[in-house]
Amino acid sequence: GEDVEQSLFLSVREGDSSVINCTYTDSSSTYLYWYKQEPGAGLQLLTYIFSNMDMKQDQRLTVLLNKKDKHLSLRIADTQTGDSAIYFCAETRRYSSASKIIFGSGTRLSIRP
């Protein structure tokens, strides 16, 4: 299909790991992104991964990329209440010299005490 797909909700206990999954569509996507959006705010670039990488780690964040299955995941270790937000998976789709970002519908992460 044309869409970037991700589950709508995830609830985790504070201190546990959160894993948000995403499937994308364009095998030629060069950048795959994770953005975080808090209520009333814009999109904060959390992390990204190049399509020629399998994994990227940045402090509590780990991104895994499976190109064969077009599957992307974001793992947040030691999840804190400040991690409550909507997380968007996105791919860069290229058209000749132009590009656009295609977003998933967002996963709302809620933290249980």
Added chain:
Amino acid sequence: KAGVTQTPRYLIKTRGQQVTLSCSPISGHRSVSWYQQTPGQGLQFLFEYFSETQRNKGNFPGRFSGRQFSNSRSEMNVSTLELGDSALYLCASKEPNTEAFFGQGTRLTVV
């Protein structure tokens, strides 16, 4: 280095009016893209500008237009506003083959 700046942050307009939103990209970035975010449709691509030229356009009516100036600042304009145009409008700034950074957005309410 300053981030992407969008002005104004909030706007309330009446149906039939027109509106202009502004985006100042990160210094040195030449590409500016605009996105519309609504609860029903999610994040939708509007258009991309690079060095004052529109390179790509999403599936929006002609009431939505934009432009980019020589300093890379961009404006988007929506004419003859409809209730359904109420949304968060986000601007992204990047250079070719680099990651995209977004501003805080302009929340437009049409009444």
